[in-house]
Amino acid sequence: xxxxxxxxxxxxxxxxxxxxxxxxxxxxxxxxxxxxxxxxxxxxxxxxxxxxxxxxxxxxxxxxxxxxxxxxxxxxxxxxxxxxxxxxxxxxxxxxxxxxxxxxxxxxxxxxxxxxxxxxxxxxxxxxxxxxxxxxxxxxxxxxxxxxxxxxxxxxxxxxxxxxxxxxxxxxxxxxxxxxxxxxxxxxxxxxxxxxxxxxxxxxxxxxxxxxxxxxxxxxxxxxxxxxxxxxxxxxxxxxxxxxxxxxxxxxxxxxxxxxxxxxxxxxxxxxxx
Amino acid sequence: xxxxxxxxxxxxxxxxxxxxxxxxxxxxxxxxxxxxxxxxxxxxxxxxxxxxxxxxxxxxxxxxxxxxxxxxxxxxxxxxxxxxxxxxxxxxxxxxxxxxxxxxxxxxxxxxxxxxxxxxxxxxxxxxxxxxxxxxxxxxxxxxxxxxxxxxxxxxxxxxxxxxxxxxxxxxxxxxxxxxxxxxxxxxxxxxxxxxxxxxxxxxxxxxxxxxxxxxxxxxxxxxxxxxxxxxxxxxxxxxxxxxxxxxxxxxxxxxxxxxxxxxxxxxxxxxxxxxxxxxxxx
Numbered sequence: 001x002x003x004x005x006x007x008x009x010x011x012x013x014x015x016x017x018x019x020x021x022x023x024x025x026x027x028x029x030x031x032x033x034x035x036x037x038x039x040x041x042x043x044x045x046x047x048x049x050x051x052x053x054x055x056x057x058x059x060x061x062x063x064x065x066x067x068x069x070x071x072x073x074x075x076x077x078x079x080x081x082x083x084x085x086x087x088x089x090x091x092x093x094x095x096x097x098x099x100x101x102x103x104x105x106x107x108x109x110x111x112x113x114x115x116x117x118x119x120x121x122x123x124x125x126x127x128x129x130x131x132x133x134x135x136x137x138x139x140x141x142x143x144x145x146x147x148x149x150x151x152x153x154x155x156x157x158x159x160x161x162x163x164x165x166x167x168x169x170x171x172x173x174x175x176x177x178x179x180x181x182x183x184x185x186x187x188x189x190x191x192x193x194x195x196x197x198x199x200x201x202x203x204x205x206x207x208x209x210x211x212x213x214x215x216x217x218x219x220x221x222x223x224x225x226x227x228x229x230x231x232x233x234x235x236x237x238x239x240x241x242x243x244x245x246x247x248x249x250x251x252x253x254x255x256x257x258x259x260x261x262x263x264x265x266x267x268x269x270x271x272x273x274x
Numbered sequence: 275x276x277x278x279x280x281x282x283x284x285x286x287x288x289x290x291x292x293x294x295x296x297x298x299x300x301x302x303x304x305x306x307x308x309x310x311x312x313x314x315x316x317x318x319x320x321x322x323x324x325x326x327x328x329x330x331x332x333x334x335x336x337x338x339x340x341x342x343x344x345x346x347x348x349x350x351x352x353x354x355x356x357x358x359x360x361x362x363x364x365x366x367x368x369x370x371x372x373x374x375x376x377x378x379x380x381x382x383x384x385x386x387x388x389x390x391x392x393x394x395x396x397x398x399x400x401x402x403x404x405x406x407x408x409x410x411x412x413x414x415x416x417x418x419x420x421x422x423x424x425x426x427x428x429x430x431x432x433x434x435x436x437x438x439x440x441x442x443x444x445x446x447x448x449x450x451x452x453x454x455x456x457x458x459x460x461x462x463x464x465x466x467x468x469x470x471x472x473x474x475x476x477x478x479x480x481x482x483x484x485x486x487x488x489x490x491x492x493x494x495x496x497x498x499x500x501x502x503x504x505x506x507x508x509x510x511x512x513x514x515x516x517x518x519x520x521x522x523x524x525x526x527x528x529x530x531x532x533x534x535x536x537x538x539x540x541x542x543x544x545x546x547x548x549x550x551x552x553x554x555x556x557x
Contacts, residue, residue, distance in 0.1 A: 028398055115310055149308075230389050253385040
């Protein structure tokens, strides 16, 4: 099946890649499902739908959703500004967008907690207004907003750059005002990429751990995320319980991965037809 | 009417207000959400002065955490780099069945949450895991020991080099390498004088992203490490322990080292993007 007879190393490179992939990723991952399969079905259902676990799903999915929505709104504005305008400090702002990728999540977690604590830089102004962030669900949303931002900006920014200002000029010269231009021309073109960014931020939020555990306070039924529940089951040596919940999270992530691949394929197709 | 049909309607007066409003909203958002958290790390780190800062970093447990972080990320980056080169070579230079499946499977670890990434190694090597009793009989420790930390780090950073190299090498094609081989260069010579120089920026980019994630990984490592001070603690885990002991100045001092690594990563990433004309945002 070689494309060209002259290039060497097909066997060894593919062999190494597949072996390494199997040893590091595929076999270990299959352990989760095989371990879950040994569980009694009734006990599995009971574990993954118990009240405390359900509360953690609601928080994890809800907070990831709200965080991804906030990221989509502000990420769009940030991407637009970076793609279209020039202003002092633009290169620094552009580089800073990737900070949540580069900053370890535990560091993000403790610094957000100290910022929003009642005596923190921002907390001291929010606390008198009755807005408490630390040890509440607001804190969880905030941490997830931080983590998800680069996904939206980096999905949307190249599409806005490629769009060029000529379509807006064409739209304006045909008599559209700027709001109409935005709603009818720009937004539909950027929407597939925005949806991809939203889904990436949402998917990342579901599994997030380090940035949340410090700010959330980890109160069962209230501010306990699913990842933390897996860790506490492990600490109580409840391997079956931890694995059951993990398999639910894994199936969700894989389903989202398929959705994301579909969205990205659609975005590419859209780009090519333009 | 005539004003709206000017040669460049985007730069009208109305849009100047829109433009500056949007720039201010974007910058304010970035400052509140990104700059303030980063700045607070350094301010909190020096809250009790230089001496406390230096003492927290020179603490034997901190030094051992630095060492373990460097060892684990060094091994993870090296192995994933070799894998990335092998996978990218096979995928970009040959056609074979199941290629698209292979590309998708390489990205799989990115979809797995950090805690679950750690859990899978507990299931394999824990006392009740697949290999647990065998390892125990032979007195080999993987879980709650350095090998577990290294394995978890390899898993979470698995795709980083490969996913930079694969699209880059696919776009590049193999004409130059074929020419070199036809002209009689050995495979190794072809690799070192043609392939490697061509992919160097893309390779470096992947290595930088891979190292940043390897040094900062928290969830997966926290599940497998067992948090043994001076032995299996990486820097992020050391930060957590200090923080949970209410030793905030020390926690932020150690965190400031990781933040410096993050800043260096951002600068290096930006430089490579501009130098090599890569478009940012892949991570």
